[in-house]
Amino acid sequence: MPLYETHVGMECHAELLTESKMFCGCRNEFGGEPNTRTCPVCLGLPGSLPVFNKKAIEHVVRTALALNCTISLHSVFHRKNYFYPDLPKGYQISQYGNTPIGVNGWLEIEKPDGTTKKIHITRVHLEEDTGKLIHSDGAGYSVVDYNRSSVPLMEIVTAFPPDIESAEEARLYAETLRSILIYLGVSDGKMEQGSLRAEPNPSVRPVGSDTFGTKTELKNLNSFRSVQRGIEYEAQRQIEVIESGGRVTQETRGWDDEKGISFSQRSKEVEQEYRYFPEPDLIPLEFDPEWLESLRAELPELPNAKKRRLMEQYGLPATDAAQLVLERETADYFEQAARGVKDTKAVANWMLGDLARLANASGLAIHAAPIPPAALAEMVGLIESGAMTGKIAKTVIEEMFATGKSAPQVVQEKGLTVSGADEVAGIVAKVVAANPDVVAKIKAGNDKSIGFLVGQVMKESKGRAKPDDVNRLLREEMDKL
Amino acid sequence: MALTREEVRGVATLARLDLKDNETDRLTHHLNDLLAQFARLQELNTEDVPPTAHAVPVAAALREDVARPSLPREAVMANGPQVDRELGGFIVPQVIGE
Ligand SMILES: [Zn+2]
Numbered sequence: 001m002p003l004y005e006t007h008v009g010m011e012c013h014a015e016l017l018t019e020s021k022m023f024c025g026c027r028n029e030f031g032g033e034p035n036t037r038t039c040p041v042c043l044g045l046p047g048s049l050p051v052f053n054k055k056a057i058e059h060v061v062r063t064a065l066a067l068n069c070t071i072s073l074h075s076v077f078h079r080k081n082y083f084y085p086d087l088p089k090g091y092q093i094s095q096y097g098n099t100p101i102g103v104n105g106w107l108e109i110e111k112p113d114g115t116t117k118k119i120h121i122t123r124v125h126l127e128e129d130t131g132k133l134i135h136s137d138g139a140g141y142s143v144v145d146y147n148r149s150s151v152p153l154m155e156i157v158t159a160f161p162p163d164i165e166s167a168e169e170a171r172l173y174a175e176t177l178r179s180i181l182i183y184l185g186v187s188d189g190k191m192e193q194g195s196l197r198a199e200p201n202p203s204v205r206p207v208g209s210d211t212f213g214t215k216t217e218l219k220n221l222n223s224f225r226s227v228q229r230g231i232e233y234e235a236q237r238q239i240e241v242i243e244s245g246g247r248v249t250q251e252t253r254g255w256d257d258e259k260g261i262s263f264s265q266r267s268k269e270v271e272q273e274y275r276y277f278p279e280p281d282l283i284p285l286e287f288d289p290e291w292l293e294s295l296r297a298e299l300p301e302l303p304n305a306k307k308r309r310l311m312e313q314y315g316l317p318a319t320d321a322a323q324l325v326l327e328r329e330t331a332d333y334f335e336q337a338a339r340g341v342k343d344t345k346a347v348a349n350w351m352l353g354d355l356a357r358l359a360n361a362s363g364l365a366i367h368a369a370p371i372p373p374a375a376l377a378e379m380v381g382l383i384e385s386g387a388m389t390g391k392i393a394k395t396v397i398e399e400m401f402a403t404g405k406s407a408p409q410v411v412q413e414k415g416l417t418v419s420g421a422d423e424v425a426g427i428v429a430k431v432v433a434a435n436p437d438v439v440a441k442i443k444a445g446n447d448k449s450i451g452f453l454v455g456q457v458m459k460e461s462k463g464r465a466k467p468d469d470v471n472r473l474l475r476e477e478m479d480k481l
Numbered sequence: 482m483a484l485t486r487e488e489v490r491g492v493a494t495l496a497r498l499d500l501k502d503n504e505t506d507r508l509t510h511h512l513n514d515l516l517a518q519f520a521r522l523q524e525l526n527t528e529d530v531p532p533t534a535h536a537v538p539v540a541a542a543l544r545e546d547v548a549r550p551s552l553p554r555e556a557v558m559a560n561g562p563q564v565d566r567e568l569g570g571f572i573v574p575q576v577i578g579e
Pocket of ligand 1: 041
């Protein structure tokens with residue numbers, strides 16, 4: 001059997017964070033009773049006309065700029081005609097052809113081995129979302145809810161030939177894109193609610209072949225994990241079809257996450273059957289280059305740039321920086337906590353270690369934890385100044401998290417102040433006297449055994465002894481013998 | 482570039498129309514007549530004409546992103562030929578496979 005390689009094109013849809021829908025004033029929100037957010041425009045009633053939502057256009061332009069796209073100064077909208085009843089007009093307003101808002105961009109993914117890869121993007125366009133069909137078993141019919149009809153939807157499509165060459169790269173692409181959209185504030189990125197949807201188009205071909213295989217389109221992937229699993233499964237299925245002498249059919253396949261399989265979905269229109277034509281109810285958008293430049297200037301620092309800056313400015317390792325920039329608020333929390341602290345790496349360690357664990361257990365994000373950045377900074381400061389040991393800090397941070405008290409307060413109330421050298425010396429003498437055999441070993445040259453004595457002293461002092469003191473005093477005590 | 486009966490059947494499937502053989506014949510004939518009419522447009526020389534999306538040279542109107550009250554559900558449902566009041570939605574034929 002020849003070796004196969006996988007290529008994946010990605011189509012991603014993001015519902016835009018706006019107050020109102022794309023072409024009418026109905027509220028844009030998730031959930032709610034069916035058909036309670038509709039009006040003549042989003043119901044497609046005769047005589048109603050669509051009017052562009054300025055914010056939605058701004059969101060798409062900002063995304064296109066952040067993805068290094070060229071903006072079409074003249075951008076046209078089209079009707080995509082089809083028969084499925086999820087839109088009441090009988091067509092979807094979308095953008096077809098070569099004047100979507102953004103063209104020819106790219107984003108960069110970082111692989112687990114630290115290397116980066118540019119994924120090219122062919123278009124970023126604006127369209128409207130569809131209503132939802134509710135299938136009730138046994139009723140013999142379906143019911144349509146038009147609350148989502150005409151919610152502003154952005155589509156981002158990767159370039160052909162595809163840069164993505166594995167299921168893992170596809171997942172990384174989706175994760176990177178999501179984080180950019182969240183930084184821009186254009187999408188909430190909730191895949192489980194379907195406000196961000198990733199539709200991969202995997203295809204396989206024998207290594208060495210110069211034509212791409214037939215691709216299938218995968219739907220219903222509502223987590224990053226299912227994006228990767230779905231593609232892995234689908235690539236394997238395609239290989240098996242080819243190996244058994246069959247041909248891959250170009251089709252839309254749904255992903256069943258529970259069973260871990262893909263299945264053939266309804267037959268859909270092919271491109272010509274959509275009968276695209278310019279939307280006569282909307283005049284094309286004309287963009288003023290000056291306005292575009294002002295939007296470009298106001299773009300926030302994006303995750304990749306922020307990560308590089310955190311590494312440079314605070315001396316953080318790449319893995320820590322990558323975790324901190326996953327959410328903008330987490331990175332902000334870090335920068336606030338790192339203010340005035342010398343050991344900024346320690347701040348990151350406490351955040352990604354104990355604080356993340358505590359926050360996670362309470363279902364909170366790090367930045368929403370009941371320990372404000374300044375309080376974490378104060379705690380790290382206590383360790384830096386030698387007023388508290390790292391060991392004690394582990395107890396202290398738990399107490400801070402549970403009670404919202406400051407580190408000095410916890411140390412005071414729980415009697416966790418660092419033991420004085422006198423106190424430690426007393427414990428050291430006791431431990432040395434109680435372990436003559438270990439001491440003998442050390443004296444005979446087995447230096448490793450000193451670790452045992454250090455452990456005993458730390459235990460006796462309940463972690464309040466400074467490791468430096470313990471080591472120094474142990475040596476002194478044994479030298480006396 | 483005449484449509485074949487197969488293509489007409491394909492479109493009918495998408496439209497969820499169950500065509501009888503004589504209907505398929507008749508519609509293939511009609512659709513080809515229509516396409517022939519439109520094909521005459523191809524005779525025009527449009528080499529130097531930029532694609533025109535709209536005939537009026539005005540800028541598109543934009544509206545501020547402000548939510549306004551929607552229609553009451555009862556009023557919306559009154560327009561439906563068939564509605565399921567319990568689920569609060571319009572009834573459409575069941576499409577298997579989605
Ligand atoms: Zn509406």
